[in-house]
Amino acid sequence: MKLIASLTSPYVRKIRIALLEKGLTFELVNEPPWEPGNKVCDYNPLGKVPALQADDGEIFFNSPVIADYLETLPAAVRLIPVEALEAVRVKQLEALADGVTDAGVVWLLETRRAADKQDATVIDRQRGKIERGLDALEHKLQGRDWLYGTHLSLADIAAGCCVLWLDFRLPQYDWRSSRPNLTAYAKRLAERAAFVQTVPVV
Numbered sequence: 675m676k677l678i679a680s681l682t683s684p685y686v687r688k689i690r691i692a693l694l695e696k697g698l699t700f701e702l703v704n705e706p707p708w709e710p711g712n713k714v715c716d717y718n719p720l721g722k723v724p725a726l727q728a729d730d731g732e733i734f735f736n737s738p739v740i741a742d743y744l745e746t747l748p749a750a751v752r753l754i755p756v757e758a759l760e761a762v763r764v765k766q767l768e769a770l771a772d773g774v775t776d777a778g779v780v781w782l783l784e785t786r787r788a789a790d791k792q793d794a795t796v797i798d799r800q801r802g803k804i805e806r807g808l809d810a811l812e813h814k815l816q817g818r819d820w821l822y823g824t825h826l827s828l829a830d831i832a833a834g835c836c837v838l839w840l841d842f843r844l845p846q847y848d849w850r851s852s853r854p855n856l857t858a859y860a861k862r863l864a865e866r867a868a869f870v871q872t873v874p875v876v
């Protein structure tokens with residue numbers, strides 16, 4: 675199995691952590707999509723990472739789809755529950771965390787535009803999504819160790835990759851002050867071996 679990756683993408687990190695937590699072996703192909711001449715489009719017509727090429731050659735892209743595919747492979751650890759409604763709930767939380775990350779990416783890209791081209795309303799709008807999304811995660815974590823159920827799930831991996839990416843790319847943004855549950859949870863996740871092994875490399 676080959677994972678087409680960049681070493682800074684939060685969506686790639688999510689899949690790398692899922693693979694590591696499940697104990698699945700894979701080859702990491704570092705193919706940053708912003709580099710001239712990159713081959714990402716050979717795997718994903720949208721030109722985005724992550725993309726995963728299975729051992730039989732079939733290709734999957736978009737991290738939630740890849741995460742779903744991983745659950746079809748033999749592994750001792752499940753990250754999405756078997757029961758359909760429970761699976762939807764975990765994926766809803768994954769979508770919430772990914773949505774916060776998406777808003778963070780829009781914010782970051784806006785700040786990279788020339789100062790006179792930046793639009794404060796774009797940043798405010800994305801910041802609103804991030805604030806509300808993180809508040810929802812904070813609320814979900816009240817009195818619980820995990821976002822869903824009694825052990826790590828895909829929702830936790832997505833949430834961990836989300837907030838740790840905010841630290842990495844938007845360090846000026848203090849998401850912790852009003853969110854003690856999320857702060858302690860992120861610290862715990864960051865200490866897991868799979869998170870330690872996938873710290874972004876610039």
Ligand SMILES: N[C@@H](CCC(=O)N[C@@H](CS)C(=O)NCC(=O)O)C(=O)O
Pocket residue numbers: 680682683684685707708720721722723724735736737738772
């Ligand atoms: N929803 C997608 C998002 C993937 C994504 O946006 N990846 C970024 C890297 S963080 C990318 O490849 N961007 C290149 C581009 O948009 O051309 C997923 O979850 O896989």
